[in-house]
Amino acid sequence: MRSRYKLLEKRLFRAIDLGSAFDGNSKYLFLYFDYEREYSGHKTDITDTDVEEIVKLLARYQFVSTWFIVGQVMEKYPDSVRNIQSYGNEIGSHTYSHLILREATLTQIKKDFSAFDSPKFKDLNIKGFHSPRDQWDVRALSCYANYGYKYDLLKTGLMDSPITFRFPPKNRLDSMVRFSSVIDDWDLFHTELEPEDVTRYFSKALDVFQAGTIAGIGFHPWLLVSDRNIWEGFVGFIKLLSTRKDITIKTCGQYAEILTGNL
Numbered sequence: 134m135r136s137r138y139k140l141l142e143k144r145l146f147r148a149i150d151l152g153s154a155f156d157g158n159s160k161y162l163f164l165y166f167d168y169e170r171e172y173s174g175h176k177t178d179i180t181d182t183d184v185e186e187i188v189k190l191l192a193r194y195q196f197v198s199t200w201f202i203v204g205q206v207m208e209k210y211p212d213s214v215r216n217i218q219s220y221g222n223e224i225g226s227h228t229y230s231h232l233i234l235r236e237a238t239l240t241q242i243k244k245d246f247s248a249f250d251s252p253k254f255k256d257l258n259i260k261g262f263h264s265p266r267d268q269w270d271v272r273a274l275s276c277y278a279n280y281g282y283k284y285d286l287l288k289t290g291l292m293d294s295p296i297t298f299r300f301p302p303k304n305r306l307d308s309m310v311r312f313s314s315v316i317d318d319w320d321l322f323h324t325e326l327e328p329e330d331v332t333r334y335f336s337k338a339l340d341v342f343q344a345g346t347i348a349g350i351g352f353h354p355w356l357l358v359s360d361r362n363i364w365e366g367f368v369g370f371i372k373l374l375s376t377r378k379d380i381t382i383k384t385c386g387q388y389a390e391i392l393t394g395n396l
């Protein structure tokens with residue numbers, strides 16, 4: 134993963150100097166959720182109430198987060214999506230149909246971006262994109278430009294020094310940024326960990342990444358509620374996060390706005 138990303142990075146992306154808005158004393162974190170429900174390809178029985186519990190937990194500590202939502206979920210569960218946003222969270226795209234970009238044809242990719250560009254979603258002010266299974270593909274670049282995306286994110290594996298990238302200007306993407314996700318909950322699926330191990334799994338990432346950089350930690354709501362221990366470990370992590378004075382939490386969109394100044 135790392136070496137492949139390094140190759141891509143050389144060809145397409147340049148590291149951004151975070152500048153004075155991001156001082157070297159704080160660690161800049163974003164929490165993100167891939168909200169896909171039954172469109173994830175996994176059997177889930179997550180409900181609106183489960184989702185609200187996550188959102189309320191974050192709100193208790195005044196944390197805001199970014200929710201990359203499948204377009205089909207937005208159509209089927211609009212109240213849940215509005216509820217997430219009403220707590221100050223940001224909504225982003227996780228494709229319309231949970232499309233795996235690298236397995237799709239260019240026509241399918243274009244169709245999916247077009248379906249997501251529905252007037253029904255316009256007032257959600259969507260600026261960000263996260264590709265399903267982190268299977269990002271360079272063919273998405275023209276769609277980013279056509280539909281006005283301002284940032285995306287990728288699990289880069291750059292744990293200790295996550296890099297924030299800029300996109301190639303020649304694709305009309307000179308004000309678009311890419312954030313690094315350092316860890317997500319995927320590795321916890323079907324493990325038999327105790328809640329404290331789950332908390333430690335996430336908190337380790339906080340210790341590893343350097344001050345003055347921006348890093349993401351990701352979650353799948355259905356996965357969090359699929360196992361009592363994972364849920365309790367997640368709650369423990371959010372509590373622990375609230376005690377960490379060295380960490381600043383914003384949404385991806387807020388970071389993107391600081392970086393590009395024109396969102």
Ligand SMILES: [Zn+2]
Nearest residue numbers: 167169265266
């Ligand atoms: Zn997904």
